[in-house]
Amino acid sequence: MRYYLKLGFILLIFCAIASGILAYINTLTAPVIAERKAREEIETRSALIPNAEFHEVQASDGSIFFEARDPKTQEIMGYTFNAAELGYSSTVQTMVGVDPDFNVIDIRIVDQAETPGLGANCTAATFTDQYKGLAIQDLYVDKDGGVIVSLAGATITSRCIANSVRKKAIQVRDEINQGGGE
């Protein structure tokens, strides 16, 4: 019995040393990761609606979207928000910029792990450029009666992006119309 306690104790020491080292490295890398994520988000946002000042707005369900205002006139130039939906093998996250009438200015796929060669092509500009200028009611893939041409062999990925962008755009629009005074 004492022998097994000793074995357990040795294993415990190894685990303790390992977790100590990992905890230390985590304190070094975690801020770098967090900072990079924040910076990337800001960069993407400003790429969608250039030369604007962004204000965070909290929707009634707790999600966040951003209001883009002209830095001089404080006129609203549009909104940006993140849309996410389950694609084929991962959750596809899209950042969307819309103008005040909710026509899409541009989109960027910010996070995905779809099949390389098929769904993963959704990050290409040739695909995302199709969204430019579309109104909410056009945000369907061609198979669902919209104008967005699906990626070859990746209907599910294409559809999930179109659907998530449309749903989120409608949600944000309703939120703003209700809020009124904002």
Next chain:
Amino acid sequence: MGYLGELFVMAMTAIFIQNFVLARFLGLCPYLGVSKKLDSAIGMGMAVIFVMTLASAITFLINKYLLIPYDIMYLQTIAFILTIASLVQFVEMVIQKNAPALYKSLGVFLPLITTNCAVLGVAILNTTAFRSDSVTAYNFLDSVLNGLFSGVGFTVVLVAMAGLRMRMEMADLPKSMRGMPIALIIAGIMALAFYGFMGFQI
């Protein structure tokens, strides 16, 4: 969609659409290593189903009640693999003592399962998986069932592969193609067949 529908989607996805071996590339070592004979393939398959289901249950609890509340997600890999290793050891001891007949058929495969990446894979995937509405994270029951279905998916292709390879033994192949190369090419053709399920969205 009711919960049964949700389960049906989960089962179809795990077994056919996103098969662990052929679409996700997990558990390839046993898939190619233990598929020479049909009985050992079935034995391995059963052992994997058993361990995957148990491992999904335990790792879910560890993740939810230890790693997330104490904010130590970076210890996930180490915690999961140790849990799985000790679980396999424990299962081996219990089966050996209480069900010697079962131990005879499964026993040799159990130690191999520790290094089967499909088990660790399903444990990690469960922590980031969502139901088909892409909002609800997996709860305890979902995780356990996903482990079960993934194990079944693994067993289905393993047993099919063993059947194919047993026939392949009779074939007159060029010497350099025998053994592993032809097994890999068969696996490729099987993966191609499973791509037929890919377009399905349930």
Next chain:
Amino acid sequence: MRFTKELSKGFIKDNPIFILVLGLCPTLAVTTSVMNGLGMGFAATFVLLCSNIIVSMIKKITPPKIRIPIYIVVIASFVTIVDMVMAAYLPALHKSLGLFIPLIVVNCIILGRAEAFASKNNVLMSIADAVGMGLGFTLSLVVIATFREILGAGTWLGVRVTPLAYDPMLIAILAPGAFITLGFLMALMNMLKEKK
């Protein structure tokens, strides 16, 4: 003399993928592009090198009964370090390797070398073994990825190498292409060995 022998065996004689057939999951999953293959290769080499050094250093104080759990703890720690450092400094690569970084833990090559080599040899030899095996693994990944990327995407390391008229054979970077490419490469290896 022995040092160079241990160093070079991983490339051809005991090549982990083509001869020993170990670590197939990452091999097939990440070789969709040469960049991913290189990333996975170096990550695994780093883990292999560190774990071999530590395992060989602690071989005298490791109780034989619990050696496997201890090796797993050592390996898992280094894998987590690689995971965190990659997430911080190589985010794009981290993203595309995804699940397969934590899964380096169960890569049979690493545990296999710890058990079969590092636990029986001194630190210097273990380093040679790890570097040789690791680079052999990386080299094999790059070879497979080269075939798959050129056939399937028409590029090598992201640079277009085929004429524009070539319509990439998409299947090569999908799952079936992974199995078939490796199958043919192994057959080729066997053929070359027979000729010798």
